[in-house]
Amino acid sequence: MGKPTGFLEIKRDKPFEEPPKKRVRHFGEYGERFTEEQMKAQGARCMDCGTPFCHMGIEIRGVAAGCPIQNVIPEWNDLVYKGQWKDALDRLLMTNNFPEFTGRVCPAPCESSCTLAISEPAVAIKSIERSIIDKGFEEGWITPRVPSNRTGKKIAIVGSGPAGLTAADDLNQDGHTVTVFERDDRPGGLLMYGIPSMKLDKDVVTRRVQLLSEEGVQFIVNTEIGVDRTLHDLREEFDAVILCVGAQRQRVLHLPGDDATGIVPAMTYLTSTTKNLLDGHKAEIDVKGKHVLVIGGGDTGADCVATAVRQNCKSVVQFGKHPRLPDARDEMHMWPSDPNIFKMDYAYEEAQAVKGQDPREYLIQTKEIVKGANGQVTALRTVQMEKVIGEDGFHYFRELPGTEKEWPADIVFVAIGFEGIDPEVAEGTDLSMSRNRISASKVDYATNIPGVFTAGDARRGQSLVVWAIREGKEAAQKVNQYIYSVQPV
Structure with a gap:
């Protein structure tokens, strides 16, 4: 896990950032990724701490502790330190669908739970994560993964924010035919329009959406469920529906x-x-x-x-x-x-x-x-x-x-802040609501309507991108179980 004495010898560093007075002249991203030498040095700071807390992914008093998607951080830190960049990328992608998003906009609860953070600046986990995925794209290591077999089952996902994209990615890789409905003119939801370009360049979002499209995910934009299409329509046409509509009703x-x-x-x-x-x-x-x-x-x-x-x-x-x-x-x-x-x-x-x-x-x-x-x-x-x-x-x-x-x-x-989902989604349906959120337990993410699931901010309320990714993954697993148990493939 890095260099045994690295945390004693190497200070925390950060990637280059454009000076404030210069970067305010444009809306482009103001930060870059680590150089390879910086990556190796910062990966070396990862301690052989015995019981890593950085990837435990729990909440303590309502506050995130560790990585909610449970990235196995010490492993890819060690691989980066050793210069095994491709292996580090593969290990990162085993748990995180979209490191290019979390590596830019996540507040990094993993760093707060780094053992080194007890007394010293934490390992620069977030910056290393971004650097791994950016290098992966630069080297051409990330290419479309088109499923070799299709199940014949169709899944509708409403909302193309982080929860919706994650569920779409996983279910598509499971062989289902996935259609994502987005009410705006571009896919991406919060990632596209809720986070400014200087924090998350929209080319980064578009690149991922294009990759998902090449892998078989269909995106339908300018379509609002509850206005242009009804939830009943989707339930009739698709084998399962996941509502990832976010918590967009502003206070x-x-x-x-x-x-x-x-x-x-x-x-x-x-x-x-x-x-x-x-x-x-x-x-x-x-x-x-x-x-x-x-x-x-x-x-x-x-x-x-x-x-x-x-x-x-x-x-x-x-x-x-x-x-x-x-x-x-x-x-x-x-x-x-x-x-x-x-x-x-x-x-x-x-x-x-x-x-x-x-x-x-x-x-x-x-x-x-x-x-x-x-x-x-x-x-x-x-x-x-x-x-x-x-x-x-x-x-x-x-x-x-x-x-x-x-x-x-x-x-x-x-x-x-935000009060919950926009009301149009639930109007004219029997969808159960609680505090302006769609009611569903974290056990199965199922709503009271058979075959309809929900994940992300629509279920849990306004939260972090990384929690939305976790919920999207877990909801996809539950939909898979539903498809195979209720409607055998």
């Missing part, structure tokens, strides 16, 4: 003035920007020269910050209701769970470099949206809060009198 503000013009859902902004870039059109939502406020302190809000900086906004501020995270692990997030510590992600590095300061504001609550005479948003009124522990032991937020403030705003992006 909205319920505040005085929330009907103002210029209050825009975050995903509307991100999707529109990516679509316009791909189509070669001028941005429909352009914040050049505008005061931008982002409500919501998560990754989607950060992507709005990065996009606004690229469009040369006048100013950008991101509101978060939680306190600033600690610089080191606290007792609530002990190893091997994710440490949940303060980080300077790409968007904040860029905003600080271009605008002169970190755009994040903490413990802040928006109270009112101020409108001008024409109904356009002109400002947000806020109050600071403090986080306190009540007598019952739960945390509460308490407003601090005298901290009211008005922030100028020409446009506001709302990034406060």
